[in-house]
Amino acid sequence: MARRRMIYEGKAKILYEGPEAGTIVQYFKDDATAFNAEKKAVIEGKGVLNNMLSEHFMIGLGGIGIPTHFIKRLNMREQLIKAVEVIPLEVVVRNVAAGSMSKRLGIEEGTPLSRPIVEFYYKDDSLNDPLVTEDQIVAFQWASPQDLDEMVTMALRVNDFMSGLMFGVGIKLVDFKIEIGRLFDGDYQRLILADEISPDSCRLWDIETGRKLDKDIFRHDLGDLADAYTEVATRLGVMPKKSGGSTGPTLVK
Numbered sequence: 001m002a003r004r005r006m007i008y009e010g011k012a013k014i015l016y017e018g019p020e021a022g023t024i025v026q027y028f029k030d031d032a033t034a035f036n037a038e039k040k041a042v043i044e045g046k047g048v049l050n051n052m053l054s055e056h057f058m059i060g061l062g063g064i065g066i067p068t069h070f071i072k073r074l075n076m077r078e079q080l081i082k083a084v085e086v087i088p089l090e091v092v093v094r095n096v097a098a099g100s101m102s103k104r105l106g107i108e109e110g111t112p113l114s115r116p117i118v119e120f121y122y123k124d125d126s127l128n129d130p131l132v133t134e135d136q137i138v139a140f141q142w143a144s145p146q147d148l149d150e151m152v153t154m155a156l157r158v159n160d161f162m163s164g165l166m167f168g169v170g171i172k173l174v175d176f177k178i179e180i181g182r183l184f185d186g187d188y189q190r191l192i193l194a195d196e197i198s199p200d201s202c203r204l205w206d207i208e209t210g211r212k213l214d215k216d217i218f219r220h221d222l223g224d225l226a227d228a229y230t231e232v233a234t235r236l237g238v239m240p241k242k243s244g245g246s247t248g249p250t251l252v253k
């Protein structure tokens with residue numbers, strides 16, 4: 001059997017040509033990177049968890065009418081997705097000050113924001129993904145004003161859905177990053193949610209304790225990343241609870 005063609009290898013995922021035109025197989029690696037790949041490690045099981053979690057979020061978002069690239073999960077590490085032209089912007093939504101915004105503006109991590117803040121970063125590793133303004137985005141033709149309106153609306157809808165989902169399992173959605181792609185249909189284009197949504201691209205804090213359940217654990221050596229992601233997946237019902245817990249068969253007296 002011919003080996004399938006690799007289209008692109010990124011830091012955490014590999015894209016292969018899909019079985020039909022317009023489709024791609026997205027493979028989730030166990031590799032973790034931070035600080036523009038200055039810090040690297042392989043974390044066993046991370047790819048499987050992110051594949052399952054991203055599937056869960058994309059299906060949920062599709063269910064409230066947000067178009068996504070997700071078609072179906074193929075196996076533990078791969079999902080079939082629609083091929084899109086990814087807009088070279090990272091769209092970040094923040095509910096609570098943290099990370100680069102806290103550093104840049106001197107706002108203490110954990111400060112709740114009076115409204116969600118949407119930010120755009122230009123995707124270019126050689127420039128360290130700089131923060132860009134809407135005027136720059138339009139002037140350099142990374143996206144049109146209409147695209148920007150649609151992207152902000154989509155990002156805020158994703159934020160509402162994801163915040164509620166997380167709140168329901170005792171987790172605060174501090175911030176997250178999404179990527180958006182263009183899907184062409186003849187002369188028309190549609191913007192759809194692409195890439196992944198997983199604890200690699202969100203900040204997730206336990207509501208009770210403030211414990212971090214996301215990639216900051218890896219960035220700042222705060223513990224076992226796979227354990228934290230497993231906890232998120234278990235709380236959401238995406239992964240079965242560990243055996244030995246209280247969910248197994250109970251003895252009938």
Ligand code: UDP
Pocket residue numbers: 090092098099100101129175176177200201202203215
């Ligand atoms: N983020 C991401 N990929 C990036 C940069 C940021 O997924 O290349 C996510 C990050 O995990 C966090 C949010 O976007 O949930 C905001 O990140 P921030 O700007 O605070 O940057 P960081 O602290 O990660 O440098």
